Amino acid sequence: MLKGNLTCEDISKLILSYIDDKLSQDKRNRVALHLRNCPFCMEKYRVIKSLFDIIKQKNIRRAKKFQQYRLLSAYCDNEVSQNTKESIEASLALSCDLVHRILKINSLKKLLANNFEEKFADFELNLEKKVIERLKSEGVVNKIRKIFCKD
Amino acid sequence: MNYKVKNNTLDELIEMARKGDMEALEEIIRRQQKNVFATLYYLNAKPDEIMDLTQEVLFKVAKNIKKLKNPRTFKSWLNQIIINQFYDTLRKKQKSVKKVCLDAAQEDKKEFDIPDFASNPYQKALDKELERAIKCSIHKLPDPFKMAIIMRELQGLSYEEIARATNSNIGTVKSRIARARLKLQEYLKPYIS
Numbered sequence: 001m002l003k004g005n006l007t008c009e010d011i012s013k014l015i016l017s018y019i020d021d022k023l024s025q026d027k028r029n030r031v032a033l034h035l036r037n038c039p040f041c042m043e044k045y046r047v048i049k050s051l052f053d054i055i056k057q058k059n060i061r062r063a064k065k066f067q068q069y070r071l072l073s074a075y076c077d078n079e080v081s082q083n084t085k086e087s088i089e090a091s092l093a094l095s096c097d098l099v100h101r102i103l104k105i106n107s108l109k110k111l112l113a114n115n116f117e118e119k120f121a122d123f124e125l126n127l128e129k130k131v132i133e134r135l136k137s138e139g140v141v142n143k144i145r146k147i148f149c150k151d
Numbered sequence: 152m153n154y155k156v157k158n159n160t161l162d163e164l165i166e167m168a169r170k171g172d173m174e175a176l177e178e179i180i181r182r183q184q185k186n187v188f189a190t191l192y193y194l195n196a197k198p199d200e201i202m203d204l205t206q207e208v209l210f211k212v213a214k215n216i217k218k219l220k221n222p223r224t225f226k227s228w229l230n231q232i233i234i235n236q237f238y239d240t241l242r243k244k245q246k247s248v249k250k251v252c253l254d255a256a257q258e259d260k261k262e263f264d265i266p267d268f269a270s271n272p273y274q275k276a277l278d279k280e281l282e283r284a285i286k287c288s289i290h291k292l293p294d295p296f297k298m299a300i301i302m303r304e305l306q307g308l309s310y311e312e313i314a315r316a317t318n319s320n321i322g323t324v325k326s327r328i329a330r331a332r333l334k335l336q337e338y339l340k341p342y343i344s
């Protein structure tokens with residue numbers, strides 16, 4: 001299909017990858033050649049390219065805003081303001097890196113929670129009676145002391 | 152077991168205990184003791200001291216509950232007592248905090264004996280290894296990070312409660328928790344998918 005000169009139809013399929021620089025050297029050259037010779041595709045390229053740049057800029061800006069790890073960490077604990085929460089969620093749609101980092105925080109949280117839970121699940125201390133007894137006996141001692149140390 | 156106080160919320164129990172209700176006080180201690188013990192365990196108290204420390208903390212809670220003005224601040228207050236008790240004991244013994252974990256064999260011998268009921272021996276060994284890795288990783292953290300992550304992940308305190316317990320602001324708490332997590336992610340990399 002892509003042997004010989006590229007058609008306008010081929011360009012439609014390749015144009016996004018071309019803009020995103022995802023094509024092999026050979027394909028890239030052939031797309032460029034077509035664009036130089038076809039004003040129709042060139043116009044299409046200009047429009048898509050400018051849209052693409054805007055989205056990319058926004059993506060970078062949004063992702064930058066949450067480079068601060070502490071905000072992501074607080075986000076995972078549901079301890080950020082509603083505004084921050086919404087912004088982070090909007091950015092998540094645009095940045096794989098952010099999603100990845102949040103997943104990592106959450107799997108750490110899960111690992112710790114499971115471990116804490118299991119370790120002490122069937123653990124019994126039964127200290128309450130001892131503590132109360134000690135409190136009561138200390139109260140008695142203090143009363144006696146008050147009586148005998150009056151003078 | 153006392154059934155009268157079993158269904159009360161912690162806030163209600165604190166209110167009752169402040170007015171001198173001994174049964175409510177006993178129930179508070181019953182509910183909190185495991186948390187106190189576990190916190191000290193991850194704070195790196197020596198295994199043979201954890202039980203004594205736990206009792207001291209619980210006794211201070213019982214003795215001073217009347218001084219607690221607002222039941223909502225109970226968790227922060229409890230953790231202040233834990234932190235103070237832990238460091239007082241350390242200071243008295245004039246020893247510095249042990250930052251690095253001992254090697255595995257030695258650590259294992261001194262391990263406080265907590266029964267576990269996992270039946271599969273292979274799974275049991277894996278759990279034990281993971282458990283040790285987690286404990287060591289937490290011990291390796293600098294003290295303020297350690298305390299923040301224990302209060303958050305083990306006890307489930309909010310950032311505000313942690314800030315109150317450690318006398319710091321929320322921003323500090325946020326970065327301590329975030330940095331503790333980064334470190335733990337690094338130490339526990341093999342276990343995190």
Ligand SMILES: [Zn+2]
Nearest residue numbers: 007008038041
């Ligand atoms: Zn064309």
